[in-house]
Amino acid sequence: MDVTVNTRKDAGDKTTRIQEINRRIILEAALDVFSAYGFRGSTIDQISEKSGMSKPNLLYYFKRKQDIYVAVLEETLEEWLQPLHDLNPDGDPVEELRRYISRKIDMSSKRPEASRLFANEILHGAPAIKSFLSTSLKKLVDEKAAVIRQWVSEGRLAPIDPYHLIFMIWATTQHYADFDVQVRAILGAQVDRAGFAEQSAQAVLSLILNGIKVR
Amino acid sequence: MDVTVNTRKDAGDKTTRIQEINRRIILEAALDVFSAYGFRGSTIDQISEKSGMSKPNLLYYFKRKQDIYVAVLEETLEEWLQPLHDLNPDGDPVEELRRYISRKIDMSSKRPEASRLFANEILHGAPAIKSFLSTSLKKLVDEKAAVIRQWVSEGRLAPIDPYHLIFMIWATTQHYADFDVQVRAILGAQVDRAGFAEQSAQAVLSLILNGIKVR
DNA sequence: CGAAAACTTGACCAAGCGGTCAAAAGTCAG
DNA sequence: CTGACTTTTGACCGCTTGGTCAAGTTTTCG
Numbered sequence A, B: 001m002d003v004t005v006n007t008r009k010d011a012g013d014k015t016t017r018i019q020e021i022n023r024r025i026i027l028e029a030a031l032d033v034f035s036a037y038g039f040r041g042s043t044i045d046q047i048s049e050k051s052g053m054s055k056p057n058l059l060y061y062f063k064r065k066q067d068i069y070v071a072v073l074e075e076t077l078e079e080w081l082q083p084l085h086d087l088n089p090d091g092d093p094v095e096e097l098r099r100y101i102s103r104k105i106d107m108s109s110k111r112p113e114a115s116r117l118f119a120n121e122i123l124h125g126a127p128a129i130k131s132f133l134s135t136s137l138k139k140l141v142d143e144k145a146a147v148i149r150q151w152v153s154e155g156r157l158a159p160i161d162p163y164h165l166i167f168m169i170w171a172t173t174q175h176y177a178d179f180d181v182q183v184r185a186i187l188g189a190q191v192d193r194a195g196f197a198e199q200s201a202q203a204v205l206s207l208i209l210n211g212i213k214v215r
Numbered sequence C: 001c002g003a004a005a006a007c008t009t010g011a012c013c014a015a016g017c018g019g020t021c022a023a024a025a026g027t028c029a030g
Numbered sequence D: 001c002t003g004a005c006t007t008t009t010g011a012c013c014g015c016t017t018g019g020t021c022a023a024g025t026t027t028t029c030g
Helices: A017-041 A044-050 A055-061 A065-085 A093-110 A112-123 A130-153 A162-178 A180-192 A196-212 B017-041 B044-050 B055-061 B065-085 B093-110 B112-123 B130-153 B162-178 B180-192 B196-212
Strands: none
Touching: A017 A044, A017 A055, A017 A065, A017 A112, A017 B017, A044 A055, A044 A065, A065 A093, A065 A112, A065 A130, A093 A112, A093 A162, A093 A196, A112 A162, A112 B112, A112 B162, A130 A162, A130 B180, A162 A180, A162 A196, A162 B112, A162 B162, A162 B180, A162 B196, A180 A196, A180 B130, A180 B162, A196 B162, A196 B196, B017 B044, B017 B055, B017 B065, B017 B112, B044 B055, B044 B065, B065 B093, B065 B112, B065 B130, B093 B112, B093 B162, B093 B196, B112 B162, B130 B162, B162 B180, B162 B196, B180 B196
């Protein structure tokens, strides 16, 4: 089981209208279920129930449980990496990173299931996306790390290893989604108050940006 | 299933020498297995194989799979929180935080299984330790957050919300353990080179400490 | 309309897995 | 040594779960 992030639609098997709709429904239900319980912890029955579809019917659209899982991952991956893609070498370093961090936090708060899905997958050795990580993802990160390194060498950012900076941004921005129950246990009801997301964003932003600003 | 972090040894049932030894063996094997596959993803057979013990024998020491899981969590929790416990209100703020971060990174690099065990548990809603999180852990964090807040109000640290600071320290220090495969996919072999742990520690330390130093 | 294709489902199967049990093997105090 | 105990195990059970299948229903399109 491994993802190549292909653009589907192999050969000439056309997808019908019903297929389009039902795949959508299944993948949405599957994201919820897989992100909550992990691959092994989720059952096809849960997904079929959540999608209001009989199990054999669900298996009609995706031959195996793994196929659903891989499809969900594939679907969400691109969206998840878009902000990093958009990091602009020609922009202002601090402003670019601020925007990157903000978008990551925004995504984590609006689609925590996606964040947890990846967290779980990677936590358990990334069996389904290992090759993706060491090809496409590595390439993207190498590219953006070079940009950051360039900024540093031009004296527009405090000296910091670009890879570690990226890891730290990932870690901090996804923490609130992945470890939500822990954050809730400690902060209680205020997590649900309006403005909490902004407040967290502000804390993360100020700490990281302070750490990388030239002084 | 829920942990109260009790000190075991209920009533007067004495533990024999053999019990002592075998429980140890089982818990060690269980940590490996559970941290790699999660609760649902692990099987009693895996644990019994890893511990070189027959399944019924293993069940002789722990009646149910959950009991093993809870015991492992319980065992590791205290150790895991020790560094935060040791944060000294009377020490130098920056020095205290440097020591805290260093110890967390050290633990993550030396016992990544423990880190992953918790990460997985929390990621999936902390079914076994939810009550612990909102009692003991909350109490500890509240206490230490007050210390940090005090430091800030005395002008010995840059103004930052202490809770978010703690979350960020957790996020960054545990990232290298929890998302090891991703880090490896991107950085390749250098992860195994001597000094990598120190290099990561340095990056995390410099960024966070820069962010909280008064200037 | 009518038939081919697409879609849906109840019933079913085999493997995996948590857990039991009774009986055998080992340990240890008196 | 012996008998009470602790420990160990092979065989087994029932439930869950991924996946199949044949037969039915609906959609599509000439």
